[in-house]
Amino acid sequence: MPPETTSAPAQDVIHNIGYRNYSGARLGRSYARRSLFSQSLRGAYGLGRSAKSKVLPMILFGVMCLPAAIMVAVTVATKLNKLPVEYTRYAIIMQVVIGLFLAAQAPQSVSRDLRFRTVPLYFSRPIERVDYVTAKFAAMVSALFLLTATPLLILYVGALLAKLDFADQTKGFAQGLVSVALLSLLFAGIGLVVAALTPRRGFGVAAVIGVLTISYGVVTTIQSIAFQRDSFDAIGWMGLFSPITLIDGVQTAFLSASTAFPEGHGPSTAAGYVYLLVLLALIAGSYGLLMRRYRKVGL
Amino acid sequence: MYNATVARLTYRGLLGRRRAFILFGLPALLLTVSAVVRVLVGADDGTASSVLGGLALATMVPLIGVVAGTGAIGPEIDDGSVVYLLSKPVKRPTIIFTKLIVAIGVTVVFSAVPTLIAGFILNGNSQQIAVAYAAAAAAASVAYSAVFLLLGTVTRHAVVAGLVYALVWESLFGSLVPGARTLSVQQWALALAQRIGADGAISSDVGLPLALVLLAGVTAGATWFAGRKLRSLTLAGEE
Numbered sequence: 001m002p003p004e005t006t007s008a009p010a011q012d013v014i015h016n017i018g019y020r021n022y023s024g025a026r027l028g029r030s031y032a033r034r035s036l037f038s039q040s041l042r043g044a045y046g047l048g049r050s051a052k053s054k055v056l057p058m059i060l061f062g063v064m065c066l067p068a069a070i071m072v073a074v075t076v077a078t079k080l081n082k083l084p085v086e087y088t089r090y091a092i093i094m095q096v097v098i099g100l101f102l103a104a105q106a107p108q109s110v111s112r113d114l115r116f117r118t119v120p121l122y123f124s125r126p127i128e129r130v131d132y133v134t135a136k137f138a139a140m141v142s143a144l145f146l147l148t149a150t151p152l153l154i155l156y157v158g159a160l161l162a163k164l165d166f167a168d169q170t171k172g173f174a175q176g177l178v179s180v181a182l183l184s185l186l187f188a189g190i191g192l193v194v195a196a197l198t199p200r201r202g203f204g205v206a207a208v209i210g211v212l213t214i215s216y217g218v219v220t221t222i223q224s225i226a227f228q229r230d231s232f233d234a235i236g237w238m239g240l241f242s243p244i245t246l247i248d249g250v251q252t253a254f255l256s257a258s259t260a261f262p263e264g265h266g267p268s269t270a271a272g273y274v275y276l277l278v279l280l281a282l283i284a285g286s287y288g289l290l291m292r293r294y295r296k297v298g299l
Numbered sequence: 300m301y302n303a304t305v306a307r308l309t310y311r312g313l314l315g316r317r318r319a320f321i322l323f324g325l326p327a328l329l330l331t332v333s334a335v336v337r338v339l340v341g342a343d344d345g346t347a348s349s350v351l352g353g354l355a356l357a358t359m360v361p362l363i364g365v366v367a368g369t370g371a372i373g374p375e376i377d378d379g380s381v382v383y384l385l386s387k388p389v390k391r392p393t394i395i396f397t398k399l400i401v402a403i404g405v406t407v408v409f410s411a412v413p414t415l416i417a418g419f420i421l422n423g424n425s426q427q428i429a430v431a432y433a434a435a436a437a438a439a440s441v442a443y444s445a446v447f448l449l450l451g452t453v454t455r456h457a458v459v460a461g462l463v464y465a466l467v468w469e470s471l472f473g474s475l476v477p478g479a480r481t482l483s484v485q486q487w488a489l490a491l492a493q494r495i496g497a498d499g500a501i502s503s504d505v506g507l508p509l510a511l512v513l514l515a516g517v518t519a520g521a522t523w524f525a526g527r528k529l530r531s532l533t534l535a536g537e538e
Contacts, residue, residue: 096466096471100463100467103459103462104456200374200377201458202370202373202374202377202457202458203366203370203458205458205459205462206362209362209462209466210324210362213358213362213466214325214358214362217353217357217358218328220353221332221349221353222332224349225349228345
């Protein structure tokens with residue numbers, strides 16, 4: 001026995017090769033959940049990943065904020081008495097950018113865990129299924145909220161700098177924030193559910209964008225046909241069938257937004273409750289589907 | 300130039316398991332929408348044109364093109380199994396050409412054929428609209444497949460890059476900046492449709508000769524460049 005070994009080896013091991021037990025603090029389940037959340041949120045913007053994977057989210061973030069900055073500049077320079085675009089309308093106009101961000105980042109968040117079989121490793125930690133799903137969901141929602149709320153903040157600060165009416169602008173800004181919060185919840189849910197179906201990142205990206213653009217394309221095509229036929233009720237109801245028009249309908253009914261539907265034929269307040277119900281059902285449903293998806297996974 | 304084994308592998312990679320869902324889903328949706336529109340509105344040439352032009356040619360063909368074009372080679376490069384293919388005594392241009400043929404076949408079957416059927420459902424091919432849009436979808440399929448196959452060999456984010464081209468360049472810039480339309484596969488294909496369809500039924504911003512030259516040039520150029528790219532392919536690790 002070498003002289004530097006002070007204590008005698010335990011009797012029940014054949015070779016003591018010097019492994020030590022971990023005796024520090026165990027940080028537990030909530031710490032692991034927080035770590036997973038912050039890591040996923042940072043990952044959505046490419047932070048903590050390679051320089052190449054920062055390019056796309058940062059460009060999309062810039063593209064999202066640039067029109068807001070330009071609008072503020074125009075408002076200040078030409079002394080307009082209101083912003084060129086409503087707070088609630090901004091996300092509707094920029095929906096392609098939001099869709100691309102979601103399509104690029106939702107599969108990044110969940111597909112890679114499936115493909116490299118790291119999900120079983122997560123579940124060998126103290127976290128449970130509900131922690132994983134909540135953390136991923138919350139991270140995606142926060143990433144989308146950052147993307148959609150930052151330009152609104154730019155507009156708001158710019159509007160105050162241009163000395164527009166404070167009460168008016170604050171009300172509009174608050175309504176805009178509620179609307180983009182709902183949009184973030186809905187989009188994150190849809191994106192994650194679709195992305196969690198496939199371990200292939202590429203197919204995930206195409207599937208997410210497919211769900212968003214195809215449903216929007218179908219809805220707008222039918223809406224414009226309905227408009228030509230003067231069936232304005234149909235225009236209002238068709239909006240239920242695509243995510244962005246659903247948000248549009250809800251904010252038209254409850255957040256005093258002007259709709260982007262053809263010629264402003266948005267849903268009535270009664271229809272607005274149906275919109276809100278469908279919206280909440282979709283958010284809850286996508287959470288439920290994610291929980292179901294991860295009941296048996298990996299191995 | 301054509302290798303049956305490579306074709307079989309590519310075909311299975313594209314349509315195997317659940318991947319085919321997105322490919323079957325889109326045409327099914329188009330046919331459903333056409334049927335609903337026909338029942339609600341009746342046969343109308345303007346409506347048929349807006350459904351086929353707005354939904355089929357502008358949204359469905361690029362999406363299927365992205366899935367088929369990048370899906371023909373992207374996943375293999377992504378998971379590294381392309382080395383086993385490249386280490387076989389098969390010429391790299393042959394591999395690209397075979398994959399292109401398969402991608403074109405899949406895109407045509409899943410986009411041009413449903414477009415034709417949808418056209419017949421919508422207005423029974425009056426003013427040759429169904430045939431015109433189907434021909435345009437087929438021509439666009441060829442060019443999209445070649446371009447997106449090239450993207451698949453160039454970047455790991457081929458699907459995103461392809462979607463940015465299809466959605467941002469063709470739809471967004473195309474509707475805002477008239478000049479962007481000259482450089483859009485969709486408009487080149489529409490030029491073909493304009494020629495086939497009855498006078499005034501379909502319009503395009505590009506003349507037919509220029510459109511055909513550009514379509515052929517882009518397809519050939521992209522295929523050649525993809526072959527070159529595959530000769531010097533470096534496999535990077537997952538970032």
